[in-house]
Amino acid sequence: MASTTPIDSPPPTQAPPVATEKSTSTGRAGDKIFLALSRGSGILLLAIMASIAGFLAYRSAIAISADEGNFLTTFDWDPAGDPPVFGIAVLLFGTVVSSVIAMVIAVPIAVGIALFISHYAPRRLAAPLAYVVDLLAAVPSIIYGIWGALFLVPYLEGLNLWLDEFFAWTYLFEKTEVGVARSLFTVGILLAIMILPIVTSVSREVFLQVPRMNEEAALALGATRWEVIRMSVLPFGRSGVISASMLGLGRALGETMAVATVLSPSFVISFHLLNPGGGTFAQNIAAKFDEANELGRDALIASGLVLFILTLLVNGAARLIIARRKEYSGANA
Amino acid sequence: MAKRIDVSGLTAYYSAHKAIEDISMTVEPRSVTAFIGPSGCGKSTFLRTLNRMHEVTPGGRVEGKVMLDDENLYGSNVDPVAVRRTVGMVFQRPNPFPTMSIFDNVAAGLRLNGSYKKNQLADVVEKSLRGANLWNEVKDRLNKPGSGLSGGQQQRLCIARAIAVEPEVLLMDEPCSALDPISTLAIEDLIGELKERFTIVIVTHNMQQAARVSDRTAFFNLAAVGQPGRLIEIDETERIFANPSVQATEDYISGRFG
Numbered sequence: 001m002a003s004t005t006p007i008d009s010p011p012p013t014q015a016p017p018v019a020t021e022k023s024t025s026t027g028r029a030g031d032k033i034f035l036a037l038s039r040g041s042g043i044l045l046l047a048i049m050a051s052i053a054g055f056l057a058y059r060s061a062i063a064i065s066a067d068e069g070n071f072l073t074t075f076d077w078d079p080a081g082d083p084p085v086f087g088i089a090v091l092l093f094g095t096v097v098s099s100v101i102a103m104v105i106a107v108p109i110a111v112g113i114a115l116f117i118s119h120y121a122p123r124r125l126a127a128p129l130a131y132v133v134d135l136l137a138a139v140p141s142i143i144y145g146i147w148g149a150l151f152l153v154p155y156l157e158g159l160n161l162w163l164d165e166f167f168a169w170t171y172l173f174e175k176t177e178v179g180v181a182r183s184l185f186t187v188g189i190l191l192a193i194m195i196l197p198i199v200t201s202v203s204r205e206v207f208l209q210v211p212r213m214n215e216e217a218a219l220a221l222g223a224t225r226w227e228v229i230r231m232s233v234l235p236f237g238r239s240g241v242i243s244a245s246m247l248g249l250g251r252a253l254g255e256t257m258a259v260a261t262v263l264s265p266s267f268v269i270s271f272h273l274l275n276p277g278g279g280t281f282a283q284n285i286a287a288k289f290d291e292a293n294e295l296g297r298d299a300l301i302a303s304g305l306v307l308f309i310l311t312l313l314v315n316g317a318a319r320l321i322i323a324r325r326k327e328y329s330g331a332n333a
Numbered sequence: 334m335a336k337r338i339d340v341s342g343l344t345a346y347y348s349a350h351k352a353i354e355d356i357s358m359t360v361e362p363r364s365v366t367a368f369i370g371p372s373g374c375g376k377s378t379f380l381r382t383l384n385r386m387h388e389v390t391p392g393g394r395v396e397g398k399v400m401l402d403d404e405n406l407y408g409s410n411v412d413p414v415a416v417r418r419t420v421g422m423v424f425q426r427p428n429p430f431p432t433m434s435i436f437d438n439v440a441a442g443l444r445l446n447g448s449y450k451k452n453q454l455a456d457v458v459e460k461s462l463r464g465a466n467l468w469n470e471v472k473d474r475l476n477k478p479g480s481g482l483s484g485g486q487q488q489r490l491c492i493a494r495a496i497a498v499e500p501e502v503l504l505m506d507e508p509c510s511a512l513d514p515i516s517t518l519a520i521e522d523l524i525g526e527l528k529e530r531f532t533i534v535i536v537t538h539n540m541q542q543a544a545r546v547s548d549r550t551a552f553f554n555l556a557a558v559g560q561p562g563r564l565i566e567i568d569e570t571e572r573i574f575a576n577p578s579v580q581a582t583e584d585y586i587s588g589r590f591g
Binding site for chain 1: 391414416424428441442446495
């Protein structure tokens with residue numbers, strides 16, 4: 001880093017001078033070009049982010065000031081009406097609930113697959129399995145949507161009946177409305193499958209990076225394979241798994257086509273997860289954008305701003321969780 | 334506590350490569366036995382066969398017998414996990430569990446065994462840390478992470494962790510090679526104390542260290558690169574360094590090769 005001596009200079013007779021300036025540029029053309037390029041890229045990124053945020057905020061402000069209902073609590077979406085009334089309560093609920101269902105299902109399975117690939121499977125099996133999981137990520141989301149609507153929805157009805165019969169007491173699994181399984185629960189399952197590959201592959205990479213000596217420390221104490229994983233692998237991989245989950249959550253929150261294809265949208269909030277209906281931000285935008293008038297589009301953009309903020313909050317929370325345990329993370333070992 | 338190790342006809346492989354061949358020796362209880370020899374001669378591999386850690390390496394395979402008193406560690410119904418609970422190990426680089434506090438590091442082995450009472454745990458942790466000459470340095474910060482200690486302290490923490498489960502044997506794989514001279518001295522003093530209670534086997538690259546800490550010394554060598562390592566001789570440390578019976582040992586000790 002501090003090597004500022006040009007290669008062709010004579011060897012220093014004393015100790016090499018310590019670089020006192022922050023800049024390590026030698027003033028040569030290559031350094032200048034690279035500095036300009038990297039600085040430019042950084043500025044460009046900030047400019048793009050700022051313009052997106054500015055655009056969202058500006059159009060949202062127009063929409064929200066025209067809204068005759070309460071933008072946060074109204075259970076309706078009618079920006080073309082007179083007076084225009086619309087609110088994001090249902091969308092926020094549907095987005096959060098479907099993503100939470102997806103996380104609850106996907107993260108444990110993904111961690112399990114990642115552990116199997118990284119620590120249990122024989123090498124001959126691990127590589128193809130990892131490949132197949134990655135392949136799941138290559139399927140376009142509209143295909144997931146069609147598969148969900150044509151295959152998952154009818155086949156989940158049996159599961160729905162079973163859940164309703166034995167777990168209706170949980171309230172969540174009580175089915176009070178008839179209708180096919182175009183519900184938030186089905187959307188959650190579909191989203192779980194869609195975020196499985198990203199969560200799995202990031203977790204797997206983290207688990208593979210656990211230093212050999214950390215695992216041997218546990219082994220030499222007489223730990224079984226599962227105990228090695230509990231004492232060495234999972235603590236080391238913890239923050240990585242959180243990051244992986246957040247990447248998956250980001251995808252689940254913003255998923256559009258698959259949700260729009262499966263869900264039968266309605267503007268109600270119900271904790272009966274098996275009932276058809278509900279909506280998510282992205283699904284609502286996709287479903288209504290084409291037919292919306294000027295105010296309708298601004299209203300949809302305003303809902304997009306809320307999704308943007310939600311994603312920011314989720315990422316911020318993830319960083320907090322990771323930072324709080326930094327002292328104990330494997331990174332300083 | 335402190336059992337005799339009796340190895341006979343031990344050969345270890347990495348896949349098809351034979352790393353050590355036909356090693357037989359006896360390690361006396363409550364003594365320190367040092368393994369010396371040039372790099373690649375298989376002394377670390379041999380050490381790892383003594384607690385069945387060798388087979389953890391992919392392709393690792395062992396033939397032969399290791400008797401711990403009357404029990405063959407490679408018997409058909411012996412659980413390697415149980416072996417490692419009786420034969421503890423300290424590694425070349427200090428490897429405390431980075432996510433655990435100092436206390437939890439020492440308690441880790443006990444918690445694995447599952448048979449302890451809560452108040453008992455604190456006693457064992459204190460006793461082990463005292464045993465590793467670390468108690469006075471860490472008693473005020475037992476809940477801080479072990480990875481915040483200096484290298485020498487971390488290595489003593491690892492020793493405390495290993496002796497907390499009261500093993501029969503303590504294996505040390507170049508425990509001082511990553512440490513400064515002061516920390517090395519602390520560990521060497523500690524080895525002198527620990528041999529009152531444990532059977533200790535130490536691999537070292539440092540011949541002065543072998544001469545300082547061990548009662549008996551084993552010299553390993555290999556005929557050529559790619560050839561399996563062999564035990565050349567094992568004897569009282571004083572004899573090995575003053576008057577070895579094999580020429581190769583004398584050549585190595587006097588610095589003529591290796």
